[in-house]
Amino acid sequence: MPDLSLEAIDQQLIHLLSQRIELLSERSPSSSTTPVDTELQKAGVPPFVWNSLVTSCTAALATRPLRHPDEPQRRITLIGGRGMMAQFFGQRFQAAGHEVRLLGRQDWPQAPELLQDIDLALVCVPIDRTLEIIRQTAGYLSPTATLADITSIKGPMLETMLAAHPGPVVGLHPMFGPGVESFLSQKVVICPGRDRPAWQWLVELMARDGGDLVESPPDEHDQMMVTVQAIRHFATFGLGVFLAQDGIEVGRSLELSSPIYRLGIDMVSRLFGQDAELYADIMLANGDRREAIARLAQTFQVLAKQVQAKDRKGLIEAMNAASETFGSETERAVRESDRLIEAMSILLAADRVVDSASAASSPPDME
Amino acid sequence: MPDLSLEAIDQQLIHLLSQRIELLSERSPSSSTTPVDTELQKAGVPPFVWNSLVTSCTAALATRPLRHPDEPQRRITLIGGRGMMAQFFGQRFQAAGHEVRLLGRQDWPQAPELLQDIDLALVCVPIDRTLEIIRQTAGYLSPTATLADITSIKGPMLETMLAAHPGPVVGLHPMFGPGVESFLSQKVVICPGRDRPAWQWLVELMARDGGDLVESPPDEHDQMMVTVQAIRHFATFGLGVFLAQDGIEVGRSLELSSPIYRLGIDMVSRLFGQDAELYADIMLANGDRREAIARLAQTFQVLAKQVQAKDRKGLIEAMNAASETFGSETERAVRESDRLIEAMSILLAADRVVDSASAASSPPDME
Structure with a gap:
């Protein structure tokens, strides 16, 4: 050969x-x-x-070219266009050949040119400014333009968009951070507002890119986010604050961690690299969230007391009781996370190979 | 073409x-x-x-054939040989061409045959029976056989092995569960006891299989495991108990979760599929662990009170203070978990393709 x-x-x-x-x-x-x-x-x-x-x-096979051959070129304005999520959307829109305009904080004097004659205005500003910006934006839109937002709370946003704009409306919650490169397997919650045919192309663009779209009424979405977002963020946040207070040596702990532990510590470290204000706002966003967080802390307190009392039987009972809830998901979760541990093992092994090769090949005059 | x-x-x-x-x-x-x-x-x-x-x-490139050409065939007895971790070790030893014997609870009458003339006795029994089984095993070993254990606490185990057996001794902590298929990128903590040349082949076998070996004195290991094991398990356990009590619909929450959230929920579900007694014992194992868990619950209580008081400023300060500890690790953690999210996205996308194909191809008489 x-x-x-x-x-x-x-x-x-x-x-x-x-x-x-x-x-x-x-x-x-x-x-x-x-x-x-x-x-x-x-x-x-x-x-x-x-x-x-x-x-x-x-x-x-889950992905196709971003834009369908029959799909016309759209004009899209991203409001809050310099933020990370807006940049992600802009990059995907541009990859599909659409025309993208950015409207940042200082661009409102140009709002008429930036917002007239567009097909879609996508509001991507911090959660505490979203309602105000929705109202401000709506004033410039033609009645055929779609108004949409990407905030992590959907009830009040959708209500405000429907009231402020007589045309097509849709609420989106892209459930991922700006680190991803495409919509592949990313969940986007869609809360339909009004006139679906006008924004169906947007749904299809995300689906063609491999996005995993799910429709949910705003109430269900907001209730579910108490659990999968506010509670999980708080649990990660609390663990990180504790580890920092307790003086963990993060680097050495990683040297002693297997992929699955490393992953847990990565999740904590990851959170502390992100915007503290965004996370505070997600946790504080409404009464449901604040009360659920109080109940979580209460559960931790009760279980920690059992631990201190060496109540082995009580802890095993608590674990078995919770197992019933997770029962049907456990087998899938074990199988899925096993595959993920393998994926992480491959990534880490490749890193080690590259590191040791570059260590071995560093030029002698470096010493 | x-x-x-x-x-x-x-x-x-x-x-x-x-x-x-x-x-x-x-x-x-x-x-x-x-x-x-x-x-x-x-x-x-x-x-x-x-x-x-x-x-x-x-x-x-991180892996090589499991056994070096010059390496003689070894005789190995796995004590507690029907457990999952023993089976994993047995499978890797056999793949390397070594001779593997199993010694379960009911096999002690055969102990002389199973433990005489062997190169390695590896104790793989539950943590609360380890000390007793170490003493029992040592009585049958020849002075040239290596005595080793795989328990997650190393101080008392090593002390007991060194006292009970005059020959080679090494403590191992394989920091992974039985779901993995090889040692690839898995961390194994090695606490050397006595006569390293006698068990160096065991270290090399794991390294050739891609294992990521790290030496640590028993004291450092046990202290670090309070953090990366007892605390992390408790945090996951507490979150799961809370979600179950709060009546989460696990299935629907997964439909609304992106890969990274799904991963968090998978971690929780995974824990509840595993042995409740093992996890209780890991959390209760010693006073250091029990006290650290109490301090963790206290931190959660303090932060939850800030949430209820809508103390946005205080939460942001807590987050920024902890950020300093994680500072140097954050960038790496974000980069690493971004790659992992991509890996999980690929796995999930492949699953969706297979699911939809098998749904489309189900025979018409199924309806």
């Missing part, structure tokens, strides 16, 4: 990946896992390398 | 992956990312497919 360069191998690999993805799109992808364990062993390819190729090729 | 079958494509891919991994092992892997963005676009291969291939090929 000819001795190939890395570049030549990579070109052939890309060509084959392309063929593989196209072939999969024409048949049932569940039939795609060919039994190749002995072949892999003979070739010296660890099974995780192959599994990860099979998984990512299958995932590729 | 010829029309290839999936099987033919896969065989060519495996061959090229093998060549790529071999080529990388001969040069600096940090130089391996070739600029192929436009080629990918032309070929219709999403960038995440390529990135994941590059990462897993690099990670492949």
